[in-house]
Amino acid sequence: MAWIHPMAFKHWPLVRDLRFAQKCGRYLRGARKRRPDLDWNEFHRVARHFKTDDMGSFPERGFLYQLASDAPAGAQVIEVGSWMGASTCFLAAGLKGDAAKIFAVDNFQGLSTCGEDAAWYNRHFRKLGSSSTLEIFRGNFAALGFANRAEPVVSDSLAAAQSLQAKRGTIDLVFIDGDHSYAACAADIAAWAPYVKRGGVIAFHDFGSRASGVTQAIFEAIKAGRFAEIVGVANTIIAFRM
Ligand SMILES: C[S@@+](CC[C@H](N)C(=O)[O-])C[C@H]1O[C@@H](n2cnc3c(N)ncnc32)[C@H](O)[C@@H]1O
Incomplete structure (x- = not known):
């Protein structure tokens, strides 16, 4: 009889x-020990909702929640690249105050000029039928009850940086x-760093991942002295204070 790899069953609901x-x-x-001050039950609620989503690891999502x-x-947040909103919801879960808001910038068409990504997105869209x-x-x-915390900005990233000009430095x-x-x-x-207020944070996904262009662009920004200090790293998310 042919041997079947146990991972073949990983998408079965029970497994x-x-x-x-x-x-x-x-x-x-680990997270509860490191940060006993945070409400990790809220993190767990969001993680359960996204348990079939494969855009980020628990340490990465926990780090966004922590940031x-x-x-x-009442914090104001901008996310560039929201896809179906998993990372956006982990950010929303951590925010406090009625005025807190995330501007979620995405063309919402999975468009990317990164060849490898493009094939993955095309497959995904075929599956979604949308x-x-x-x-x-x-x-x-x-x-998740976060509707009033997000404002989708349906736009190309750089065009959004133009239309949100008034928020620079805030x-x-x-x-x-x-x-x-x-x-x-x-x-x-270059477009979004000027939006962060002094003492605020800019974070990136995929630093040190196979998306080598992201790593190179971040390294160059570090060398050019764009960031004041490093806030932390969790798997491929890296965050800097401005
Ligand atoms: C890796 S996904 C984001 C995943 C999401 N942050 C998460 O963790 O769930 C990248 C997203 O960036 C968006 N995107 C790519 N290039 C873009 C551009 N030039 N302007 C706006 N959005 C873009 C794609 O549509 C896609 O939804």
Whole structure:
């Protein structure tokens, strides 16, 4: 009889739920020790909602939750690259105060100039049977009760940086996870870093990942002295204070 690899069953609901419970439980045990001041039950609620989403690891999602929790009450956040809203919801979960808001910038069409990514997104869109992730994004926010915390900005990143000009120097936290090519990531840093207020945070996904253009663009920004200090790293998310 042919041998079947155990991972072949990983998408079966029971196996998936068991793997989620084990991995999330392990992560939460450490997180609760490191940051006993944060409400990790809220993190767990959001993680359960996104248990079939594969855009980030628990340490990365926990780090986003922590960065948003550490932002002041009423914080203003910009995310570039929201996809279906998983990272956006982990950020929303950590925010405090009625005025807190995330401007979620995305063309919501999974467009990327990064060749490898493009094939992955095309496959995903065929599976979704849709040409936009905006409705899925809205559905996730509504399901978790965060609808009033997000304002989707349906736009190309650089065009959004033009239309949101008035917010330059006022943003507490910027998270960049958009186009992963070198040129686009470098352009995103140049366009969005000026939005972060002094003492605010800019964070990036995919630093040190196979998206080498992202790593190169961030290294160049470090060398050019764009960031004041490093706030932390969790897997491929790196965050800097401005
Ligand atoms: C890796 S996904 C984001 C994943 C999301 N942050 C998460 O963790 O769930 C990248 C997203 O960036 C968006 N994107 C790529 N290039 C863009 C551009 N130039 N302007 C706006 N959005 C862009 C894509 O549509 C896609 O939704």
